[in-house]
Amino acid sequence: MKNFYRTAISLALGLFAASAFAQDFDAIVADCNGCHGDDGVSQWTDMPTIAGMPEFVHADALFIYRDNARPCAVSEYRQGDTSRPARSMCDVVADLDDATLEDLAAHYFALPFVAAKQDFDPALAEAGSAVHDRLCEQCHSEAGTNPDDEAGILGGQWMGYMETTMAQYLAGEREQPKQMERKMNELTDDDVKALLHFYAAQQ
Ligand code: HEC
C-alpha cells in the first residue's frame, strides 16, 4: 500500500514536472520567435532564419554563444511585445542548460527552412557561383542548401546576416574549421560580395 501511494505521488509529480517543462519550453521557443520570426523563419535581413538549421550546427552555435565565444550583437525584439528590453544571443542562452539547448536545436531542425525572398544582382550571383564551386561547394553542397552537410545553410539565408557573419570570419572574430579558414583567406573583397549575391539568389 505504501508503495502504491509512493508510486501514485511520484507519477503525479512526474506529470506535473513534465507539463511545467512543456510550458517552459514553449515559452522559450516563443521568445526565440520574437526575434527569429514565426517557426524560426525570419522576415528581417539582419536576422538569420533558424528553421531547418542542421541540428548539431545549431546546438554547437548555442553552446558557443553561452561560452561568449562568438560575437553577439544586442538586438531589439521584432514581433510580439516589442517593448521587451533588447538582448544579445549570449544573454538569451546564458541560463539555459545543455539539454534545453539540444532540444531547441532539434525543435528548429524539424521545421522547414524557407529561403528569404530578397533582391540580388544576377551578374554578381553568376560570378559568385564560380567562386562558390571553386572554394566552398566541397563542404557546402547544393549551393549551400544541403542540411546533411552539417555546415549551416548558406543558400537562401538573409544577405544582411551573411554579410555580418562573413565579415566576422574574415576578421577572425568567429571561429571556423581550419580548412574553411584556408579557403576564406583566398577570397578577395569582390569574391565576398559575389558570394553574398549568389547565396541570396538561391530562392
Ligand atoms: C533579442 C533577439 C533574439 C532572441 C530572443 C533570440 N535570438 Fe538568436 N539571434 C539573434 C541575432 C541578432 C542573431 C544574429 C547575430 C548574432 O549572432 O548576434 C542571432 C543568431 C542566432 C543563431 C546563429 C545562426 C547561425 O546560422 O549560426 C542561432 C542558432 C540562434 N540565434 C538561435 C536562437 C534561439 C534558439 C533562440 C531562443 C532560445 C534565439 N536565437 C533567441 C537575435 C535573437
Ligand code: HEC
Ligand atoms: C572544409 C569544409 C568547409 C569549407 C571548404 C567551407 N566551409 Fe563554411 N562551414 C563549414 C562548417 C563545418 C561550418 C559550420 C561550423 C561553424 O559554424 O563553424 C561552416 C559554416 C559556414 C558559415 C556559417 C553559417 C551560419 O549559419 O552562420 C558560413 C557563412 C560559411 N561556412 C561560409 C563558407 C564559404 C563562403 C566558404 C568558401 C569560401 C566555406 N564556408 C568553405 C565547413 C566548410
